[in-house]
Amino acid sequence: MTDSTLRTVTLIDDLTGKSWKLPVRDGSMGPSVIDIRKLYTDTGYFTHDPGFTSTSSCESKITFIDGDKGVLLHRGYPIDQLAEKSDFLEVAYLLQFGDLPNTTQKTEWIKNITYHTMVHEQLRSFFNGFRRDAHPMAIMCGVVGALSAFYHDSTDIHDERQREIACHRLIAKMPTLAAAAFKYSTGQPFIYPRNDLSFAENFLHMCYAVPAEPHLVNPVLARAMEKIFILHADHEQNASTSTVRLASSSGANPFACIAAGITSLWGPAHGGANEAVLKMLIEIGSKDKIPEIIKRAKDKDDGFRLMGFGHRVYKNYDPRAKVMQQTCREVLSELGLRNDPLLETAMELERIALQDDYFIAKKLYPNVDFYSGIILRAMGFPMSMFTVLFAVARTAGWVAHWQEQFSEGEQKIGRPRQLYTGPTLRSFVPLEERGGKTDAEAFISEWQRRRSDTLTG
Numbered sequence: 001m002t003d004s005t006l007r008t009v010t011l012i013d014d015l016t017g018k019s020w021k022l023p024v025r026d027g028s029m030g031p032s033v034i035d036i037r038k039l040y041t042d043t044g045y046f047t048h049d050p051g052f053t054s055t056s057s058c059e060s061k062i063t064f065i066d067g068d069k070g071v072l073l074h075r076g077y078p079i080d081q082l083a084e085k086s087d088f089l090e091v092a093y094l095l096q097f098g099d100l101p102n103t104t105q106k107t108e109w110i111k112n113i114t115y116h117t118m119v120h121e122q123l124r125s126f127f128n129g130f131r132r133d134a135h136p137m138a139i140m141c142g143v144v145g146a147l148s149a150f151y152h153d154s155t156d157i158h159d160e161r162q163r164e165i166a167c168h169r170l171i172a173k174m175p176t177l178a179a180a181a182f183k184y185s186t187g188q189p190f191i192y193p194r195n196d197l198s199f200a201e202n203f204l205h206m207c208y209a210v211p212a213e214p215h216l217v218n219p220v221l222a223r224a225m226e227k228i229f230i231l232h233a234d235h236e237q238n239a240s241t242s243t244v245r246l247a248s249s250s251g252a253n254p255f256a257c258i259a260a261g262i263t264s265l266w267g268p269a270h271g272g273a274n275e276a277v278l279k280m281l282i283e284i285g286s287k288d289k290i291p292e293i294i295k296r297a298k299d300k301d302d303g304f305r306l307m308g309f310g311h312r313v314y315k316n317y318d319p320r321a322k323v324m325q326q327t328c329r330e331v332l333s334e335l336g337l338r339n340d341p342l343l344e345t346a347m348e349l350e351r352i353a354l355q356d357d358y359f360i361a362k363k364l365y366p367n368v369d370f371y372s373g374i375i376l377r378a379m380g381f382p383m384s385m386f387t388v389l390f391a392v393a394r395t396a397g398w399v400a401h402w403q404e405q406f407s408e409g410e411q412k413i414g415r416p417r418q419l420y421t422g423p424t425l426r427s428f429v430p431l432e433e434r435g436g437k438t439d440a441e442a443f444i445s446e447w448q449r450r451r452s453d454t455l456t457g
């Protein structure tokens with residue numbers, strides 16, 4: 001970001017008539033920002049922006065989104081070109097280092113990543129502590145955080161080489177842990193990584209091979225997996241990436257920061273949406289139920305939202321959704337599922353929603369998650385694994401942003417302020433003076449409650 005030498009905006013306090021000039025800074029693309037870092041010192045005011053709808057939290061050179069035009073660029077390259085022409089590890093390199101690798105750099109990078117694909121044998125015992133029906137995202141939150149306890153030689157964030165190794169380890173081990181979480185849920189033995197396979201092939205192999213017989217990964221499915229990983233690799237300052245940056249700002253180690261990102265990603269408004277979309281499509285069942293579901297999505301009192309629709313930044317078609325729709329067709333065709341009823345329902349739902357005044361007025365378009373669930377289900381993944389796959393891919397973006405933070409020079413802990421609306425100063429009141437039941441009265445009423453519960457079953 002370059003400093004605009006003279007440009008300012010003026011803030012006027014209507015009450016006192018005081019005014020302040022606030023500097024404006026321009027990025028290389030996108031909206032300029034008003035630099036308010038000295039606002040509180042100069043004016044005594046904070047800004048108030050829950051959900052950060054108008055707030056830039058950092059300077060970044062990694063990803064650019066123009067939500068109105070539906071544009072997504074990684075280091076300047078359009079996402080559709082990367083999905084078509086690149087591979088996931090190359091994109092991970094691009095995100096991390098700013099340029100596409102040359103052949104020597106690529107070979108070296110792949111070697112660095114594949115060298116770290118195995119996980120410490122003792123980590124396997126962590127899995128046994130989980131119930132077999134545990135959500136794999138719950139397992140991922142635990143085991144990724146646990147990496148901090150295994151790789152002490154890459155937790156010193158002030159050592160550049162250690163940071164680099166931590167990034168290699170995270171990108172490399174995430175598929176191994178994700179596949180293990182999947183295998184654990186099926187009761188099958190874990191499969192070790194194979195470094196002769198590509199990133200996506202290796203992941204599919206670890207998910208679907210069994211030790212009893214050889215397993216060949218379908219190249220069309222491997223390419224689709226690669227594309228899905230690329231499409232999910234980064235998305236600038238989304239909730240999970242911001243979580244990673246905020247966690248890291250306190251000086252926490254990289255594995256703990258990425259575990260924090262995973263927890264944020266899990267929610268249905270973020271990475272959990274692909275699971276929610278599929279549940280919704282299954283619930284809709286047939287095309288004739290679509291008008292009813294659209295009606296519910298528009299009803300303010302219902303609370304239901306059309307999952308896979310809408311985006312905080314995109315007010316146009318999510319460019320990732322376009323690639324995803326095409327990939328969906330390729331996968332279903334390869335698997336002989338051209339007439340998949342879920343795809344038909346999804347396409348009809350999209351068609352009707354895009355013609356509906358409500359969705360047009362609010363600029364709600366399909367997002368990346370609308371079609372991904374259909375592909376992943378056809379590939380054999382249970383719904384609970386969908387967000388895990390998102391986490392495998394997004395790790396590339398998380399570590400790139402995590403590294404970028406260190407290049408910014410001075411590290412400031414992220415510490416937002418608030419608009420306090422609670423009670424003003426008051427004096428402590430001792431318990432005896434606050435009313436309520438005595439101990440004896442509380443015992444009797446609890447005994448009566450339990451007795452009535454027992455009688456009513």
Ligand code: CMC
Binds near residue numbers: 308312362369
């Ligand atoms: N269905 C129906 N109405 C919607 C939807 C939807 N999917 N999304 C937004 N709206 C309405 C919302 O009710 C609000 O209406 P009003 O102005 O009358 O109150 C208006 O559109 C703006 O919504 P918002 O909640 O203020 O927008 P936001 O930017 O805070 O939320 C979102 C963005 C993605 C959380 C939201 O669109 C949503 O919940 N979508 C469904 C979940 C989903 O698909 N999430 C995946 C996002 S893409 C993957 C990722 O980046 O993680």
